[in-house]
Amino acid sequence: MTRAVVTGIRPLMQIVLAVFVLFGTSALGQVPSRIIAVGDVHGDVDMLASILKEASIIDETRHWSGGDATLVQVGDMLDRGLKDPDVLDLYMTLEEEAAAAGGQVIVLLGNHEVMNLMGDLRYVTNYSPFAASDADERRQASYQAYTAWKEQRAEAHGKPAPSFSAEDEKKWMQDHYRGYVEREEAFAPDGKYGAWLRTRKAIARVGDYIFLHGGISPAMSKHSIEELNQKVTDDISRFDDIKKTLLDSGVFVRALMLDEMVAAAGEERAALHGISNLTDEEQARLEAVKALQGHPQWTSWHPDGPLWFRGYGEWKDGTGSEHIATLRKAYGENVRFVVGHSVMKNKKIHNRFDNAVFLIDTGMSAMYYRGKPSALEIVDGGVAAVYRRSRHTFIKPTVKEPQVATAPAVANPRIWWGANGQPLPFSTDAEVMEFMRTAEVISMKDIGEGVTKPKKVLLEKEGIQMHAIFRDVSKVYQGGDIALQQARDDNIFECAAYALSGILGINNIPPVVIRKVKGKTGTAQIWIEHAMTEGDRRKKKVAPFDPVRWAQDWQMVEMFDNLIYNDDRNSGNIIIDQTFNVWMIDHTRAFREYSDLRESPEKYLKQVERGVWNRLRTLDDEAIERVLDPFLQVYEIEGLLKRRQKLVAFIQGLIDKNGEDAVLFSW
Known part of the structure; x- marks a missing residue:
């Protein structure tokens, strides 16, 4: 070098x-x-x-x-x-x-x-x-310059010339590596x-x-930031000037460490104090050595x-x-x-x-x-x-509502029910979401179920009333009951699940928005009226109207939960409305960073809806990232994209083995 x-x-x-x-x-x-x-x-x-x-x-x-x-x-x-x-x-x-x-x-x-x-x-x-390549020669030359300098300084200070043994040279070489x-x-x-x-x-x-x-x-x-910066810059410049002055005058030699410079400065200061009338050059040396001895009080060295x-x-x-x-x-x-x-x-x-x-x-x-x-x-x-x-x-970052259209594209307008049991005057998800963003909160009460303590709120605007579920949970777990070193339990995942379902054409996640309720920012999701949980259905032994469609709905739940790595699916967060549509809610513990699928899909996943399958395998990563970016961290999106690849490979394997007609269905 x-x-x-x-x-x-x-x-x-x-x-x-x-x-x-x-x-x-x-x-x-x-x-x-x-x-x-x-x-x-x-x-x-x-x-x-x-x-x-x-x-x-x-x-x-x-x-x-x-x-x-x-x-x-x-x-x-x-x-x-x-x-x-x-x-x-x-x-x-x-x-x-x-x-x-x-x-x-x-x-x-x-x-x-x-x-x-x-x-x-x-x-x-x-x-x-x-x-x-010539490091050894340069180090030897530096040692020779050092011994010559020690002899010169002894002579300048009227002291006996030093002698250097082989042991002295070995010690210097140990302190000054190659x-x-x-x-x-x-x-x-x-x-x-x-x-x-x-x-x-x-x-x-x-x-x-x-x-x-x-x-x-x-x-x-x-001091302002600019003043403090200038003080540190000035300290470095001051040191460079001091070192140059003392090198040029022979007080220093190259390859000295700071403690050696301070020691040499002390010797020079003592020698100069013995001179009654200093020349300009000697006065400059004295000022230089005094300044160096005071370096611990410089801004760049001071404990404060x-x-x-x-x-x-x-x-x-x-x-x-x-x-x-x-x-x-x-x-x-x-x-x-x-x-x-x-x-x-x-x-x-x-x-x-x-x-x-x-x-x-x-x-x-x-x-x-x-x-x-x-x-x-x-x-x-x-x-x-x-x-x-x-x-x-x-x-938490300031979450911006995505500008992309994330409402699921449904073939027929949905019917949403109001708090009074009558249909709401909304034909699209976008209209429902606008109402939830802007309506006034009339009342709020605990639901009484769920570890995230969601609330049931009554919204009203222009004489129209709607119930919604409000969640404001936002936690980071490090180990504990969630088996991740770092895992989020966050209401924002409801928005991510809804947005992702929209671009895949999955129509059974209720619309959800970000809004404040009583000073707390969270998510409001339309309440499914005239409905029961899957737990209630089992307890009451209510049979589905259409067993084939019922089985297909559950296949889509299985597929979606594997995609988003939802490890909190249970009979309390599957909602069944009066026409036996299946709704998925409560995704605050989804979107983990794992790259593997949630569980062995071969045990449960046998079929998938044809349109959803086509979107799942053909959507590019950028489209998915664009929709999820307002809600998820980078590592959460990366985990989902890796799971998407594995899920596509698994479903394609089913098709290759059993044929399209056995695996793909149409709603």
Whole structure:
């Protein structure tokens, strides 16, 4: 590896991209539709790539696939791991690829980036990726320069010349591994990584979210974000100037670590204090060494500074809430902070102070922390933790009603019954849904059944009354009675089930809408009047009017439940109306992430309606995604699409074995 100097187009790209990092997208009048924030990486490029792929930011080849998304890295890409340059190279590449695709990558400084830029290499564990073919020769030359420098400094300070034994050389080589010299050059002001990192900022604000490594302490809240960024930038520039001054004057030699520089500065300061009348050059050296000795108080090194502060994770709830109020007074009443730096004990992203703070360092480095890769997703007002194969929602996104036509296409108008037992004046699902969205809630009472505690509401508009079932359950389970590491129990799945049934031509899920009832957002679904549950039918031993159609209806229930992975179908959520139509309700525990079908379909699924079969096998993935996107998470849609493939393969196998006439029927 030769000395890496930034050339060509990259410096221009750095200038352009630095503008975005400094001001944030909100300052340019545009807030991205989707933000992915990643915590401390510490040299583990493989764990980083795995979570970026999970978050749909990169593809299998580790190139940008995030479209117009914004990716934020909150620092600490370096140290403790084995592949520091690979991490930096990946971010440098993604930065350019994202910009070309209309997206953005914001890489922020952590304390470990500043430590590396200033020669504090205590946590570097692997120099070998930087080693050039002549690394051994360069390391030997560096050692010779070091011994010559020690002799020169002893002479300058009037001390005896030092001697160096073979043991001294061995110790120096152990402290300066193969690749050390090249690494120092790569992080120099004109080095490949040093030049790039010096264009990074400590803090970025995107909309109401402030991203940084450690946190803004209340003591620092008198400063604006721009001022804090400038202080960190000035610290790095100050260090570079000090180092150059002391290198040029012989006080330093290349390849010194920070502690060695501080020691050399102390010796030089003591020597200069013995001189009564300093020359201008000596005065400059004195100012330089004094400044370096004071670096622990610089903003970039201070415990209350944005790179080192740990208060967000350490504050108690009461005092922490008071501190957050102080910060919001300074930076905006709706602001939220996203930080890394402190590894969470359970290796999961944490939220604190009513979602004012998100702590996203989950110990991604497999070698050092044995944690797990994670990212924070911010989209449509919602916030969720993204892990490999699981998610956890902190703030539900603002759900928008889909603009596509999702009402089932039925051959004949349906008859819906009102609360007074008379037919409603609606001939289409769309009319029913508009009424449920806009009608006034007259009364509400508990149904008394179901673990999700649904309510029966009476809606009225322009003298028309309708009953509806209102659900507002929205939970995330981690294990427990639902056999998933992360599983949602959510009213929004009623909308997803209805929308999916519509494009498949399945006509037995009642219309449902999103609306507020008594201040709570949930779903309202038309109540099926003059009906009984399947449990009631069995108890009363009521025989179906048409046994063949009855069996076909149950086949469609079986097919649909396998498709949506509904593990809560029971005799209480199958409704049978007065004409013996079968209705499916209660899908709050459907749409799991599993790629397999719900149970062995060969035991129960023998037939499917011909039109539904044709749509099931011919609909493209994009059409399904478009309908379900307002209601489901990415991993839930992906699971459904995989199940769709398996369900199609299973039904096709039945057709191949038994023939179309035996498997397909028409209503």
